[in-house]
Amino acid sequence: MEHTIHQYKNNGYNMVLDIASGSIHVVDDLVYDMIAAFESTEKEALISDMLARYGGQAGIDETEIREAYDDICELRDTGKLFSHDAYREMVIDFKKRQTVVKALCLHIAHDCNLACRYCFAEEGEYHGRRALMSFEVGKAALDFLMDHSGNRRNLEVDFFGGEPTLNFEVVKQLVAYGREQEKLRNKNFRFTLTTNGVLLNDEIMEFCNREMANVVLSIDGRKEVNDFMRPFRGGQGSYDRIVPKFQKFADSRNQEKYYVRGTFTHYNLDFAEDVLHLADLGFKQISVEPVVAPPEADYAIREEDVPKICAEYDRLAAEMIRRKKEGKAFNFFHFMIDLSGGPCVYKRLSGCGSGTEYLAVTPWGDLYPCHQFVGQEEFILGNVYDGIQKEEICEKFKLCNVYAKESCRDCFARFYCSGGCAANAWNFSKDINGAYEIGCELQKKRVECALMIKAAEAEM
């Protein structure tokens, strides 16, 4: 039987999510229990069950219970409860969909001035040689993007690494080229930069504030946590060097359009402390995420870590509500949900876009499905000069959608995570449509917390 709703209790709120419509109801205990039994119990039997359970409590009598029953029927009849997921019949069309390239991750430098222990890029080198992207390769990449973007106007380009500030002159040249071309070709480039902060200076900050739609500033949180995982090559920590610069940078962007972005691992399962530490440093846009790692890595998140991590998300959510009430709100990326203005269902079904709408470009111009696959040569799709040459790989990525994944089809969170990370799935199951169960458990917890926060905010 199709699971049409998801119910859970969190932080004193009784939550009911109607999965297919996206409707969210906050209910009392009576309605919560009635909804749970509604589809499996005949009306009079349900009312009599509820009367036996709740009769006499807080003025609940049969009339009240019948009213609640009628309210549930009204939600059902108006498509806000127990609604059928009719989208899965549309998936055939998704297979035929015409996709355009709309975002590139430019690996502007396969080199780094830090030696982070969990780096999937292996100190920036991506299982290969050190290299800096030339302007010519970058220019060809931007041309490729414009040529393959169809009618789409907004194009995203992330300057990524390694560490992109090691090759900042090329970043500046490419931004200038993009600005020139976007006028000629009716496009709008949204440039972004991901940096570890070591080389940040006033000039780079001013340039980014002028040109970058977003910047991602890598820091893991508390000094001891950051410095353990994010040392310089000589072993000394990076925290003291980067924190003042990140604080200045965030303020200079009016505390908007940036994220301080950390990674938590098996070694800091109390990561809520790191999030709160970053908030205490004055940052308002915070993203701290579980590490993507091969299961054998000592720092990888393990199955037995999941309960502790879920408890941390709960603790963080409750603390964020408390701080918001005190006028000290901050955003946590994974608890942010735009309930009224979020994406359409097509977007929600069709995955992250890796390998189709989103590609990564190496310093020498090879195209990969995304930054996480760079260095795994069986995933090379082509290059910026000759375009896509391995259409068959792109076709596989194109078929990624929540109904292609066994574990997503009936998951309540499928319209919020859209099937998760293909690279994670590949790492754990050697199938881009496979499942990374730990990631799924954490994603579901984050969605539950995010919706609960919305319920709490509705009362403020």
Place this chain on the structure above:
Amino acid sequence: MKRIKTLETRNLKESAKKGGCGECQTSCQSACKTSCTVGNQSCENK
């Protein structure tokens, strides 16, 4: 409704009728880089 508070949400079924323009942000790009999270993104065509 006395015992039910419904939060304001975008009706996903309605969004299927005129959605799919593709102008929205790529899910993983520019913020998180390791996880696909679409629920927090904004529609560019609303």
